[in-house]
Amino acid sequence: MTSANSLEPASPALDRASLRPDCGNCFALCCTAFGFSRSADFPVDKPAGSPCHNLAPDFSCTIHDTLRPRGFRGCTVFDCFGAGQNVSQGLFFGKSWIESPDTKSEMFAAFAAARQLHEMLWYLAEAQTRTFDPDASHRAAQLRNTIEQAVGGELSDVLSLDVQDLHSQVRLTLIEVSEEVRAAYLAAGDDHLESALKPGADLMGKNLRSRRLCGADLRGAYLIAADLRDSDLSGVDLLGADFRDARLDGADLLKALYVTQPQLNAAHGNHVTRLPADLKMPSHWQDA
Incomplete structure (x- = not known):
């Protein structure tokens, strides 16, 4: 844990590497709690609260390699940001809800909360690295510290x-960090397009191919089936898009x-799509 005067990240979320799912150390919480x-x-x-019928006794998925062809695309999109193993091995000390049925409701409730907290840690880690404002970095560090103290502490926390x-x-x-980062980019395009690029925008099926969208705020935008092939999204806020x-x-x-x-897992791309260094190309992109 961190000291009272330190704002360095605390265990278990030292960096984004720990915010990745480790299904082998989880009691299939995403397949049961939700x-x-x-x-x-x-x-x-x-x-909610019932095991998926594809769940094996060892908490593995019996159709893991064929989830998409069998219609379970939602499973391939979901990501717990490392909350599953933290709840299973940390908060419940490696004892599953099958071994201790009386812990089931608390374990599932903890997973629902921890999943949100771990996702916040993912964003805050990026905010700290993208901002040049010491005050914004400090606020992000304080929030990370609060969250990490909780998820690295007791169940009650x-x-x-x-x-x-x-x-x-x-x-x-x-949002504060986003405004700072986006100000360093110049969004290009006609006036009509620029007015459409806003938080929560309905861009479903929109043809945005080969566009320079740099610095746009597309937080919470609906980009379902949008064509963004060969477009430049540098500095674009995609929070919750x-x-x-x-x-x-x-x-x-x-x-x-x-x-x-999860955003990438829900989309389609290819081997020349440029991704942030700590994200990976989904397997179905390779298949395509």
């Missing part, structure tokens, strides 16, 4: 945390803001 409804992402209904209030504080810091079925072939996201693995 529910889903039959849709384009799932072929069946599953109530996580369950008692006001996640929504913390989320609001993190959001303000991320919906990339389902978006085309990213040849796009440059190397310096885009707040990109996550």
Whole structure:
């Protein structure tokens, strides 16, 4: 843990490397705690708190290699940001909900909260590295420290945390850093396009191919099935943007803001798509 005077990241989230799923050390919490409804992402209904019917006794997935062809695309998009192994091995000391059925409800509640907290850590780590403002960096560090103290502490620390209030504080810091970073870029394009590039914009199916979108604020934008092939998204705020079925072939996201693995997993791209260094090309891009 960190000392009271230190704002260096505390265990278990020393950096983004620890914010990646380690399914081998998790009790399949994403396959049990959360529910889903039959849709384009799932072929069946599953109530929250019940194990998926594809779950093996050792907590592995019996159809892991064929999830997409079988209609479980939603499973391939989901990412817990490392919360699964932290809850399983840290907060519950490696004892599963099968071994101790009485811990099931608390474990699932802790996972739901920790998943949000770990995602916040992912964004805050980037905010610290992208800002040149010492005050903004300090605020991001303070928030990281608060979250890491909780997820690296006791179960009660996580369950008692006001996640929504913390989320609001993190959001303000991320927006502040975003404004600073985007100011260094010049968004180009016609007036009509520029007016459409705004937070929460409906850009579903929009043809944005080969565009220079640098510095745009697309936080929370709907980019479902949008064509972004060969476009430059440097300095674009993509916090919470919906990339389902978006085309990213040849796009440059190397310096885009707040990109996550789930966003990439939901999209389509190829081997020449430029990605941030700590994200990886989804396997279905290779298949395509």
